[in-house]
Amino acid sequence: MLDHDNGFFDNSNQRPKSETIGTAWRNEDGSGKTFYVGRKKNSRFVRVYEKGRQLGDKESKWVRFEIQFNYGDIEIPLDILINQGSYFCGAFPICRKFKNMPVPERFDQRKKKxxxxxxxxxxxxxxxxxxxxxxxxxxxxxxxxxxxxxxxxxxxxxxxxxxxxxxxxxxxxxxxxxxHEQPDIDLEIELDELGVIAFKNSDKFDREKRLFSPDYDVEKERKYQEYLSKVYHQNVDYDYF
Known part of the structure; x- marks a missing residue:
């Protein structure tokens, strides 16, 4: 919570709201603490919780730090599936404090679809x-x-x-x-007692999902692409995606 108070979750000079969950915050009973930053509908939502204690080990030091990215005012690139650590590192200032993190990448929030x-x-x-x-x-x-x-x-x-x-x-x-469909992406980082960091994608992400249904009108799509090409060659800076 002190990291939140000191601005390590700030983005664009704005501080997201935070919330604590669990009885262990007031009285350490081994049940585990949970800390949320942001809201689930926001472009970035953070969950930090004591995973080991959630599983029943009251002495565990296993903590999980998760960031959920949602499309909306940010554009989620496919590159996030390859360079997970870079986008994780660039999400909040605090993420750069973890050891052995790669060069941070940030989402472009200024482009409006x-x-x-x-x-x-x-x-x-x-x-x-x-x-x-x-x-x-x-x-x-x-x-x-x-x-x-x-x-x-x-x-x-x-x-x-x-x-x-x-x-x-x-x-x-x-x-x-x-x-304009984009997947919501969950990136999770696990910090165990040995300091080992592991990333994974959310199980909800479906790589087989099609952006277009099988009966989509192919001719309409061809005409649409021709239109975009025409706009591009006229040097008009429109962002349709």
């Missing part, structure tokens, strides 16, 4: 007014009346700029799903 932004806005808009739209349809309002009564007088949602989108791309995304 346009597809993800649009899909999120659509999701929350549907939750906000979807049932009202159903009611208006049931009462006999036509589509133009519904749109006119619900749309704002001016402006667009924060983060959505029409000049950065293509109608065909958005329509394909609504029909087939947006191309």
């Amino acid at each position: 346009l597809n993800l932004t649009f899909e999120h806005k659509l999701h929350y808009a549907k939750n906000a007014v979807g049932k009202l739209v159903n009611f208006m349809i049931e009462m006999g309002f036509d589509n133009s009346e519904i749109v006119e009564s619900l749309k704002a007088d001016s402006g667009f949602p924060k983060g959505l700029e029409p000049e950065k989108y293509a109608l065909e791309m958005l329509r394909d995304g609504l029909k087939h799903g947006f191309i």
